[in-house]
Every structure is written in structure tokens, then in C-alpha cells.
Amino acid sequence: MLQIYKRFWAVNWAAQWQYRANLLMYLAYWVVSPIVFLAVWSSIARAQGDVAGLNAGDFTAYYLTLLPVDIVTASITIHILASKIQDGTVSNALLQPVHPVLTNVLVDNVAFKALQLVLFVPIWIALVLLFQPPLTYTLGSLLLSVPVLALGFLANFLLSGIITALAFWTTRVFAINEAYFILANLLGGSFVPLAILPGPLQGLARLLPMQLWLYFPTQVALNRLSAGEIALNTALLMGWLIVLFMVFRAVWNAGLKRFSAVGA
Amino acid sequence: MRRILRVISAHVRVNLQQDLAYRVDTLVNIATMMAWLGYDLASIAVLFGSAQNINGWLAGDIIVLLGVFRMLNTLMMSIVWPNTELFNRGIREGTLDYVFVMPVNSQALISIRRIQVWQVVNVFVAAALILAGIATSGTPVSLGEAVSFLVLMVSGAALIYALWIVLISLTFWFTKFDNNVSLLQALIDTGRWPASVYPMWMRLLVTFVVPIAVATTVPVQALRGELSPLEAVGYFAVGVAGFGLASLVWRAGSRRYSGASS
Numbered sequence: 001m002l003q004i005y006k007r008f009w010a011v012n013w014a015a016q017w018q019y020r021a022n023l024l025m026y027l028a029y030w031v032v033s034p035i036v037f038l039a040v041w042s043s044i045a046r047a048q049g050d051v052a053g054l055n056a057g058d059f060t061a062y063y064l065t066l067l068p069v070d071i072v073t074a075s076i077t078i079h080i081l082a083s084k085i086q087d088g089t090v091s092n093a094l095l096q097p098v099h100p101v102l103t104n105v106l107v108d109n110v111a112f113k114a115l116q117l118v119l120f121v122p123i124w125i126a127l128v129l130l131f132q133p134p135l136t137y138t139l140g141s142l143l144l145s146v147p148v149l150a151l152g153f154l155a156n157f158l159l160s161g162i163i164t165a166l167a168f169w170t171t172r173v174f175a176i177n178e179a180y181f182i183l184a185n186l187l188g189g190s191f192v193p194l195a196i197l198p199g200p201l202q203g204l205a206r207l208l209p210m211q212l213w214l215y216f217p218t219q220v221a222l223n224r225l226s227a228g229e230i231a232l233n234t235a236l237l238m239g240w241l242i243v244l245f246m247v248f249r250a251v252w253n254a255g256l257k258r259f260s261a262v263g264a
Numbered sequence: 265m266r267r268i269l270r271v272i273s274a275h276v277r278v279n280l281q282q283d284l285a286y287r288v289d290t291l292v293n294i295a296t297m298m299a300w301l302g303y304d305l306a307s308i309a310v311l312f313g314s315a316q317n318i319n320g321w322l323a324g325d326i327i328v329l330l331g332v333f334r335m336l337n338t339l340m341m342s343i344v345w346p347n348t349e350l351f352n353r354g355i356r357e358g359t360l361d362y363v364f365v366m367p368v369n370s371q372a373l374i375s376i377r378r379i380q381v382w383q384v385v386n387v388f389v390a391a392a393l394i395l396a397g398i399a400t401s402g403t404p405v406s407l408g409e410a411v412s413f414l415v416l417m418v419s420g421a422a423l424i425y426a427l428w429i430v431l432i433s434l435t436f437w438f439t440k441f442d443n444n445v446s447l448l449q450a451l452i453d454t455g456r457w458p459a460s461v462y463p464m465w466m467r468l469l470v471t472f473v474v475p476i477a478v479a480t481t482v483p484v485q486a487l488r489g490e491l492s493p494l495e496a497v498g499y500f501a502v503g504v505a506g507f508g509l510a511s512l513v514w515r516a517g518s519r520r521y522s523g524a525s526s
Binding site: 021022025028029032033035036039040043044047048051052130131172175178179182185186191192196197198 | 292295296299300302303306307310311313314315317318319443446447449450451453454456457460461462463465466
């Protein structure tokens, strides 16, 4: 099995490496929105002294940590797979004796983010020098964030797998994904640290899985959570991981049955 | 001039037919656009839940600014992007030849070959946001402020259009330059908020290099009565000059075009 993953890695890394120039443009797009929110919130915090206990430096550190966290936990499954399901070319992958999503697509995701991280490191260093955030990382908090990031990525990967599998039923899967993306932006912590969301919205955001791969790992790395909060969120993450895995299996298998029935 | 208008109206008709041929797609697009509007308004609500103002800008001002931003963004989405794609393909495959054999102004023609007509909905939404923002802030707007707001909004959009023409014209010199418009699109999101929130280096970037702030923050400043007449005239002149310069660059570049096969 390890041999299979290694082979998939070699193929996907080589494939992603061809698109490194495009990837740089993609990074430019994706870096602007957090920087904009960073500027808006830290200018408000500077004028008022703080917002819900967060000062300008806290906001800067938060968004600049969120950027690499987002790279590590993001999933591009829908862009790899949805069009293949729609035009039927996914049948090549289905003929292989391994689960296409849990092997090839998973490794392709990892190759993509590995390359992204390589290109992002110099950008990140430049941003840190420009904004001078008070990065409150400790060795312990960084070490702890490694398993949190890994589990968070797996959960997000499964959720994106569920959304992608909807392509077996509808051609509008990208519109569904965009609607989900808007919700995830608002409730996952990309727009604002959860503490600032108004009461009921915040309660909902804390229960939903999106914050577990955006807000939670960011706060863990910044060493801003108590041991109790870390334990609670980790338990929640494990719970969601199990639920998402079961839903993914059910949706994928049902989709496959439908796919063969159509005979595409 | 009459001929150009007839060409434009013919293109709008054809593109409208395309949008109507894919009716459900068009409806899904409009629904998605409305969802983004909800996101924008929710983010403003959260912001003003914990702040009275952003660098002196009240909620009403920010909503006006969102309206102006959406006008500009609609220009990007409905005209700039689709025509950039068409243009880059034309350069690659040589189909740009057909543009230059037409007896109309080539710059006008490459600007309007593909228009997402349904985005006109977005223009109405943006106008409603501007009016709602003015009503929310409650300060009366003088005729002079209203006129300079509208004029600067148009000249700011013209400046962004001019930058686009220059960027795609560069493809005539550097054929591999097909990421031409990405920098402009990447930075467009900075236009949602007043430029004064950004650190100095970023403010310089979005004012002088990629003048998104000139097309978004500046008109709203005029509406709030923050611009001196001299500043207002200056920004307007920059828009006009940029527009003129762009058509010179386009003409110089298009003379270098020699088709894809040669």
C-alpha cells in the first residue's frame, strides 16, 4: 500500500510542478483577501484600543498565521475530480484496484499544497517583515498544531469529497461549492476570529466543522487556547471526522451506483 | 461614432441571446451573486457591531463604497474578463486577424466582443446600495458633491479600463504575457474598504500602480465633501489622460501584430 502512495506521489508532484508559474498567480489572488481583513480590523483596533479584547497586533498575528494554516488544510478535490465525473473520464480511475479519492486524489491534494508551501514561504517572510506581527508561537504550540492541522485537513478533505461526489447527481456542483465557500468564509474564521461574531452566530460557528481547520489550528499555533478548549475542540474534530467519513462513504458509493447505471 | 454604437448594440443583442439560451445558468449566476451580496452585508454588519466607524467612515459611507466597488467589479466580471480570455485566445491562435479586418475601431471591438449581459442586475444592485448608503448616513448631499461623485466614478472606471487596455496591449510585445490581467483582478478586493485603512506601501500600490482606490475610495470622498475642487479636477484629468494614453499604446501595439502563423 505504501508503494502505491509513493508512486502516486511521484506522478502528482511532477504534474503539479509543471504549473508552478500559474500557482504563483493563484497565490497572489488568495493572499489579498486576508491581508485586506487584516488591515481593516487592525485599523479599527488601533482606533478603539481593542475589539473584543483583541488589539491591532493580535489581528495581524491571527491573519498572518491563518494564511499558512489555510494552505495546509485546504482541499482542491472538486477541481481535480468534479469535471472528470461530469465527462465520464473518472471511469479510468474507477478501474484501478484502489479507492480513487482516498489514494490518488488525496496525494494530488498533498502534492499541490507542498508546492504551494514552497512558493509561499518567501511571500510569508516578506509579509511578516512588512507587518511585524507579534507571533506568539512556542515550540510546544507549533508541535501541537501539527496533528491538529493533519486531522483538520483530513476532515476538510472528506467534506470536499462529499461536495464533489454530488457531481454524480447534478451538473451544478460548482455553484453548490461556491455557496458552501461563502458560508465557510463567514463561519470558519477567514473573515474574522470567531470571538467577534455576534452571539448565536458564534455558537453555530463553534459547532460547525469549518472552524476546526481554520480558526482552531490558527489559535493553537498562536498558543491562545487553554488546555480545556484544545481538548474540547479536538474531541469535536474527531467526532466530525467520523461523521464526515461515514457520510462520504455513503455518498460516494451511492454516486458510483448511479454512475454505472447511466453507463457513461 | 454611430457605427460603433450599432456594433455595440449588435453585440449586446447576441450576448443577451446567449444568456437567455442558458436560462438556468443565468438564474444560478444571479443567485450566487445575491449570496455574495449577503456575505458582504453580513461582514459590514459584524464590523459595525464592534466599531462605530472605520477611520472616520460610518456604516452608510461603507455601504456607498460597496456599491461603487460592485460597479467596478461588474465592469471586470461582465466585460474585462470575458474579453481578456477571447483576446488571449485570439493572440495564441491568430483569430485576432478578424478584428483588424473589420471597418471599425479595433480597440472598441476587442472591448465588447463578449458581454455577460445578465450582470446588468448587478448594476441595479450596486445603484441601490449607493442610494441606501446615502440614506443610512443621513447627511444631505449637495448637487456639486453628487455631480463630482458621478463624474469621478465614471473617470475612475475609465482609468481601470485604460490600465486593462495597456496590460493586454503588452501582449503584442511580450507574447508570453497571458497572465496580463491577473494582477489587476487580484488587487480588486482592496476596493471594498477605504484606502486609508491600508499601510502606506499598500496605499501607494493601489493608488499609483494599480489605481483601484482612485476608482472606489476617491468618488466616495467626493460625495462626503472631502475633496477640494483642485483634487477633484486632478483625479478627473488623470482618468481622461489615462484613457487617451491607453488608446495610443493600443495603436502602437496593434501595429506590431502579425498573426499567429507568421
